[in-house]
Amino acid sequence: QKVSVEVLDHLEHLALVDFRDSEGVERLEKAIQFADQLHEVNTDGVEPMDSVLEDRCLYLREDDVTEGNCTKELLENAREKVEEYFVAPPGNIPLPKLEERDTFLQGS
């Protein structure tokens, strides 16, 4: 099963991945094939399980202040900071459209 260029382009936008070359795309297609094996199981009338924790009790914490106050530590990993603020680029820089960017998918 081949994955269309539109879907690949959409994925590159959403996850900010770069499929890089045909091998990358093949790897994706093989992964989908592998997961599709799940369809061979008949799940009619079976409630979907979305977590192996579903029978566990969700622990409830008391509303006490027990953390925080570690500004210095948190900022240690920041490449750039301004007066205890993290610095980020101005808003999201959107990935250019397929025609305008340098991607392997262009050639497909």
Add this chain to the structure above:
Amino acid sequence: LAPWVPVVGLEIHAQISSNSKLFSGSQVQFAAPPNSLVSFFDASLPGTLPVLNRRCVEAAVMTGLALNCSINKKSLFDRKHYFYADLPAGYQITQQRVPIAVNGSLSYSLCIDNKMSQMVTKTVRIKQIQLEQDSGKSLHDDTRSQTLVDLNRAGVGLMEVVMEPDMCCGEEAAAAVRELQLILQTLGSSQAVMAEGQLRVDANVSVHHPGEPYGVRTEVKNINSIRFLAKAVDYEIQRQIEELENGGTILNETRAFDSKLGCTVPMRDKEGKQDYRFMPEPNLPPLILYDAKSLPANMNHQQVINIDWIYERLPDLPSVKREKLVEQYGILPEHSFALLNEDGLAEFYENVVKQTRMKPKRVIGWVLKDLLSYLKQHSLTAKESPVSSFLLADLLNLLEKKEISSTAAKQVLAELWKGEGKTPLEIVKEQKLQLLQDQEELEQICQTVIDRQENEVIMMVLG
């Protein structure tokens, strides 16, 4: 031209009033040094896990019950993925599949024709209430082309209240939100102060012709007050109508309200449809709530949330308080509406009534007109009033005993407002405002006036 039917729905985010955040133990506080109220989990450092705050669940259950919702005894958490600098994990933990409360309703009142004398009750359906995380704050520095990020708000608990598109104009949207605000404040589940970002409203607006399917809707964000909410909604309705009547089309987009210009503009960063790739939150089992019947026998008390226990302890909601005021004091519904609309005013009124012989129906005028206009002029709440309920009651007693006239009472109130510590009786004596009760004295005064102005009297007698 065929008539247009505007359709308005609302998504309201109310910050939960709690000491610590939804999934971590860092403090919830409005103004604090940047990044000082942030835990490793809030900063999304690897190896950290979410731990649910019990108080946040109780707040959501209370709110759901107050809005007549069905509380889901089993609700689930999901991840909603998108990239933004103030969302360090790259996803928000929310409840997309099965939220904590569904299918409720909210009743609110509107004045017809801007007159306070005629009120009509409307209802809006509540689609659902879900628990979710707030994001951090971005401060845009356009001069240096960068964004400064403060994560103090990241992870604070939110209740998202989704109102179905049952409203038709700005006034209805504003009234519904105002009532929700009062309910949240009464419950204490959120302080709901819009100016501090504790209550944020996004409006979904579309228009269509009667009998035709709903039109394309736009989402309007960046609404910072209830007044602006009404303006933003009405502007957007007009904009869409004009666009369609000129043969244009409406884009399914997100627009921001510009309060200075009073209009909506397309928002940057929101072009194109978002794909959030929802997935179950793998680190959190389902949230199970109990009621009196299903209460487990052997569980640790602190780990159990009993919906019935919470229901029994709900305070009187605003609508109930209003009814009680009308019943107890014989005032009009519009009066009780006005009393509850101002912080602390209903209490003030009741305190005055307790301390005076004047009938409650007469007291209401003094509180809603005279006192309230002074408070408004000076931007004070009833609790901050320099004229206490005791002083006002004292003044009204003088009026009730006919020791002063109504006009004199207003004069005394003006004097009391200065807050110089004088009692009403002292002011009355100082300014000689006592009504004369002596019949003989009154006759003498009248006679003197008549004697002095003989000509005028003759003219009057002759007609």
